[in-house]
Amino acid sequence: MMDTAPNIASAVAGKRVSFVASDTEESCAALSRLTARYGDTPTEGAEVIVALGGDGFLLETLRRLLDRGVPVFGMNCGSVGFLLNDYREDGLLERLAAAVPVTLHPLRMLARRVSGEEVAALAINEVSLLRETRQTAKLRISIDGIERLDELVCDGALVATPAGSTAYNLSAHGPIIPLEADVLALTPVSAFRPRRWRGALLPYAARIVFDVLEAGKRPVSAVADATEVRDVARVEVTADPSVALTLLFDPEHALQERIIKEQFLP
Template sequence: MKFNTIAITAAMHDEAQAAEARLKARYAHVPPEEASVIVALGGDGFMLQTLHAFMEKGTPIFGMNRGSVGFLMNGYTDDGLMERLARAEPINLRPLHMTVEDIHGRHHEALAINEVSLLRDTGFAAKISIHVDGVMRMEEMICDGVLVATPAGSTAYNNAVHGPILPLGAELLALTPISAFRPRHWRGALLPQNARVTFDVLDADRRRVRAGADFNEVRDVARVSVAVNGTVSPTLLFDPEHNLEERIIKEQFVP
């Protein structure tokens, strides 16, 4: 792939800022709004912020890890940036669209690249019912919460709460409970990528629940609906020898 103009952005911590200064001294660059590709320096959190910021514009993003986890990032080096960009392979992501009605009757919307999650917001356990494509699948789950994860996000929070890791080409969503008390042994479900999942919060005034789409959060939710968004598809760029599909497969064999 050939890019005419690049932008270089970085997280605010020292390691990322120092890398940004070195790269800007070596390579011609423009503001992110004018670039044909964005080089993002940081960890997965900063990558998610950058993807959200430029999702509508559709600018491809090449990340280099100057953070902690860096699952969505390539390895970092000062050398050969333009050659790496020319060889990079694209991965097109399909974010989730979250719509929320809160207990005050207000409506909210947000996009999620990793997951949409519901979490209890008081000392009471949450009580949540689940519909899939309009069909009641669970009348009441007593839990700390529940989430829907994309394949790209299945290795993040979803995996931390023992949800399955999904290959990018699986065209599936992971529906995963978070510390479910009843039904005690329910481990979640795999759903078609085109499924619409609706959560109703039971006793929502007393058992307060918040909903998050990546880092965008809504409190006091009554109903949350989740489906794949069909209008935007952010693009990540990876070194051929270090692509996301391969990383997801390798992650399933980590002891």
């Protein structure tokens, strides 16, 4: 789910800015140059975070700031950088003041292992279930307490947010979802039976439950972005509107526009 927050960007000018970077050589060099030029505030006292790295580092930064609610402006020092702005050193404070804010609400995964242990985690992009061995996974899928698919034989399945719909979901031939749409993508990964099932679009408030069939013979792992839980028996996925994460984008590079453009690429 996505909300725009137009008041945030106008309040960024003059705020205390903290720079954080991934551990790559390129990101560390950029960190050194930017802090020398603009100064640096400790993360704990910052009102805006500038993250230098790739999409994975940006997601990691957002997870670290869950309790802070601090807006994050990412600059790409990685490869794809779909959730990031272009790296430019000039005029950074002006860019921050003019940035377009987007507020994301993540998914909450509650995974129960075969042993009975439960693990909770948040996902900004997607929650995915994947087979652990050469054996295909067998999943039963229920939506809001109603069984919709009694057995999906597959390599896995995933639930993607609109922001995550252009990531793993797109690679699995799932739909690209505009940020303004209050829907989730439920997408199979290499479905074998039923072979023609392509997935579903679900309301953002849907409660999605995966039961792993034959979990001992066909072990499955569940992954919420970077948090992996092995040997799961049941996974519940729901949106968590109580958690708000704010990203800042250059106006000409807004996330909404990128998601639309992605659908017209050759």
